[in-house]
Amino acid sequence: MSFAVLQEKINAKKNPTVMGLDPKLEYIPKHILDEVTKEFGKTKKAVGEALFRFNKGLIDACCDLVPAVKPQSAYYEMYGLDGLEALYKTVEYAKSKDLYVILDGKRGDIGSTAEAYSAAYLGETDIFGIKRKSLDCDCLTVNPYLGIDGIQPFIDDCKKYDKSIFVLVKTSNKSSGDFQDIIVKSGKTLYERVAQSIVDWGNECKSEYKYNPVGAVVGATYPEQLASLRKTMPSTFFLVPGFGAQGGAADDVKPAFDENGEGAVVNSSRAIMCAYMRYGDGRDFGERAREEVIRMRDAINEVIGK
Amino acid sequence: MSFAVLQEKINAKKNPTVMGLDPKLEYIPKHILDEVTKEFGKTKKAVGEALFRFNKGLIDACCDLVPAVKPQSAYYEMYGLDGLEALYKTVEYAKSKDLYVILDGKRGDIGSTAEAYSAAYLGETDIFGIKRKSLDCDCLTVNPYLGIDGIQPFIDDCKKYDKSIFVLVKTSNKSSGDFQDIIVKSGKTLYERVAQSIVDWGNECKSEYKYNPVGAVVGATYPEQLASLRKTMPSTFFLVPGFGAQGGAADDVKPAFDENGEGAVVNSSRAIMCAYMRYGDGRDFGERAREEVIRMRDAINEVIGK
Numbered sequence: 001m002s003f004a005v006l007q008e009k010i011n012a013k014k015n016p017t018v019m020g021l022d023p024k025l026e027y028i029p030k031h032i033l034d035e036v037t038k039e040f041g042k043t044k045k046a047v048g049e050a051l052f053r054f055n056k057g058l059i060d061a062c063c064d065l066v067p068a069v070k071p072q073s074a075y076y077e078m079y080g081l082d083g084l085e086a087l088y089k090t091v092e093y094a095k096s097k098d099l100y101v102i103l104d105g106k107r108g109d110i111g112s113t114a115e116a117y118s119a120a121y122l123g124e125t126d127i128f129g130i131k132r133k134s135l136d137c138d139c140l141t142v143n144p145y146l147g148i149d150g151i152q153p154f155i156d157d158c159k160k161y162d163k164s165i166f167v168l169v170k171t172s173n174k175s176s177g178d179f180q181d182i183i184v185k186s187g188k189t190l191y192e193r194v195a196q197s198i199v200d201w202g203n204e205c206k207s208e209y210k211y212n213p214v215g216a217v218v219g220a221t222y223p224e225q226l227a228s229l230r231k232t233m234p235s236t237f238f239l240v241p242g243f244g245a246q247g248g249a250a251d252d253v254k255p256a257f258d259e260n261g262e263g264a265v266v267n268s269s270r271a272i273m274c275a276y277m278r279y280g281d282g283r284d285f286g287e288r289a290r291e292e293v294i295r296m297r298d299a300i301n302e303v304i305g306k
Numbered sequence: 307m308s309f310a311v312l313q314e315k316i317n318a319k320k321n322p323t324v325m326g327l328d329p330k331l332e333y334i335p336k337h338i339l340d341e342v343t344k345e346f347g348k349t350k351k352a353v354g355e356a357l358f359r360f361n362k363g364l365i366d367a368c369c370d371l372v373p374a375v376k377p378q379s380a381y382y383e384m385y386g387l388d389g390l391e392a393l394y395k396t397v398e399y400a401k402s403k404d405l406y407v408i409l410d411g412k413r414g415d416i417g418s419t420a421e422a423y424s425a426a427y428l429g430e431t432d433i434f435g436i437k438r439k440s441l442d443c444d445c446l447t448v449n450p451y452l453g454i455d456g457i458q459p460f461i462d463d464c465k466k467y468d469k470s471i472f473v474l475v476k477t478s479n480k481s482s483g484d485f486q487d488i489i490v491k492s493g494k495t496l497y498e499r500v501a502q503s504i505v506d507w508g509n510e511c512k513s514e515y516k517y518n519p520v521g522a523v524v525g526a527t528y529p530e531q532l533a534s535l536r537k538t539m540p541s542t543f544f545l546v547p548g549f550g551a552q553g554g555a556a557d558d559v560k561p562a563f564d565e566n567g568e569g570a571v572v573n574s575s576r577a578i579m580c581a582y583m584r585y586g587d588g589r590d591f592g593e594r595a596r597e598e599v600i601r602m603r604d605a606i607n608e609v610i611g612k
Contacts, residue, residue: 042434074415074422078431080440084390108449109380109412110479116380125384128348134386143414145451146477147484171452173416178453183491
């Protein structure tokens with residue numbers, strides 16, 4: 001769905017927090033692991049079940065509070081086909097709870113291959129003459145290194161299926177500057193040059209809503225760059241990772257929002273998923289996640305005046 | 307496995323051709339589609355079976371001729387879990403035929419997530435205290451946009467598990483120049499700057515073999531850039547896509563090879579997989595693929611003096 005729908009959900013819940021679902025086995029409470037190994041043994045099947053049950057518990061506990069979830073594809077791919085099955089079930093379950101689903105896959109390839117990725121997650125695939133959904137997400141993160149060829153198929157599907165993408169601009173990791181901060185001929189950094197292209201691509205698919213479907217990923221760990229990009233990208237919705245476990249705080253993410261306190265979502269994964277670890281044995285992981293979401297929501301709303 | 311093993315396989319078969327396995331349903335011969343729909347109906351399960359049977363036929367027909375295969379992950383992801391199951395079966399089957407398997411996933415993310423991707427395809431994943439393989443490939447393509455954080459976990463697994471990676475430098479698509487050709491402050495292009503980092507990263511994990519495990523993707527469609535990169539990257543193995551259907555010819559890929567005609571593999575996907583389409587109904591798709599592989603092998607060997 002479009003960013004207009006995402007913003008509606010944010011406004012309805014008064015919360016711009018995305019719950020990241022990156023369920024490594026080490027993060028999963030003991031009672032869930034005990035349950036699944038009792039049922040399925042110490043198998044990959046048991047892992048898949050554990051990932052899904054943990055996600056389902058987090059979604060059940062927080063779905064009235066958060067507008068969106070962001071499963072990180074890598075954490076499912078690492079557990080093989082059973083992990084991927086858990087991803088599919090998680091996306092389906094999140095949608096049944098009316099959550100906006102951002103798949104964090106950071107896909108990027110040449111045009112024909114980008115078409116296939118877009119069909120996988122945003123559009124449809126031809127199955128013996130019938131168009132069918134594979135993993136029906138609302139939004140996908142995309143890598144810009146291959147240029148517009150590799151982005152256009154996603155944009156086309158955004159228009160056709162009312163979806164959105166977040167293209168990487170300035171990522172939250174320490175070495176994001178290795179290439180993204182390189183000064184290019186015009187005197188700007190590479191990430192500013194990428195940002196400019198995103199603005200251009202987005203302007204070509206403007207809708208009535210202020211924010212077009214071509215969003216940007218800008219890390220909470222670089223608040224100055226975030227502030228400057230907000231100014232140069234007035235119609236670009238932001239996904240802001242790096243809050244919580246990665247070090248970003250509420251003041252750091254404030255510049256991501258527009259004058260109405262809109263136009264951005266802030267992701268936190270480990271801090272929410274693993275909130276229970278500071279307390280007991282994890283039987284209350286849902287309640288602890290809920291407390292952390294509320295803490296994060298209130299902290300952000302305070303700085304953005306919501 | 308390391309590039310030393312890949313080069314051994316190339317030398318044994320006198321062929322630096324990688325057979326790309328990008329099996330869209332439209333590419334699959336009618337008799338295979340008839341078979342699977344008869345068995346499974348017009349279902350996603352039937353699609354998964356069709357992808358695998360087509361791949362198996364191509365591998366059976368060409369495994370004595372090619373050293374390596376390169377499945378493109380997107381073409382399996384677009385068919386959902388059944389497509390992914392076909393990918394898993396294809397990788398396993400290719401390995402049973404002693405082929406070197408390069409998974410074309412172009413993964414790239416922050417460090418902790420890159421660890422998960424590397425565990426998925428090169429390393430191992432902890433499953434209830436036991437380290438297990440998920441999809442055990444020899445090599446993975448990787449996107450450099452996030453800098454060394456996002457590359458290091460793959461390099462660590464290359465050392466630990468004797469694997470290799472190909473990092474994107476100059477891709478084969480038309481718009482690869484959008485960002486890759488941007489001139490950076492030093493007067494070089496971004497892709498040359500990325501190439502320099504790859505050389506540095508590779509130098510830190512040198513082995514006895516001339517080529518270290520950190521390879522580079524450089525498209526056949528940019529032969530001048532290929533020639534120049536070969537000079538500045540003397541210990542970097544090249545994966546050269548863009549041959550055949552994308553427009554690259556034997557003369558174009560010549561500069562990818564060193565003075566011994568080594569240090570590079572050239573991929574062709576559609577031209578091999580779909581070779582049958584110019585002739586009959588596809589019952590002979592294996593033979594036609596075989597002819598195309600031989601044609602490509604001989605054309606490349608002629609220009610590199612093998």
